[in-house]
Amino acid sequence: MEKRFRLCFYGIVQGVGFRYTARHAANMYRLTGYVKNEYDGSVTCEVQGDEKAISRFVETIRNGRFIDISSIDRRELEIVPDERSFDVR
Template identity: 45%
Template sequence: MERFLIKVCGRVQGVGFRYFAQYTASTYNITGLVKNCDDGTVRMEVQGEIKVINEFLSQIRKGNRFVRVEEMAIKKISIVDNERGFKIK
């Protein structure tokens, strides 16, 4: 089990990115959260098995017809015990 803090840059606010991330996380059984930041980026915390997280991030990088991810900064952080679901903040 791993947990990562991810800063996502690009066309990620005002285009449904947080809902896209939540839906995608639910299909991979990933827990965590996603939140808009004041600087126009989006912050995610994702937790799960590393292989599954990599598959999730691949889908996030692809985006959809509204979302365009230009860059992701990824940092390993401490696991949150007993976390359930993937929340939009």
């Protein structure tokens, strides 16, 4: 079932290739949305697609080489119709 979540990642998530790992994982699992760095050192990601694929997406990022996620805030959002890609902002 298709879902959309806003995920806010905290920990060592900037300067470690997080956004590019997220883009690669999103493409691998055919997800859409975006990822961007925040001024407080966190990373925000909106991701849309199959719920199981989103779980695998998060696990792929969590296993990134230098990425150390201490916590994730997760909020379900409305689906964005016609979204076609996953962007790094």
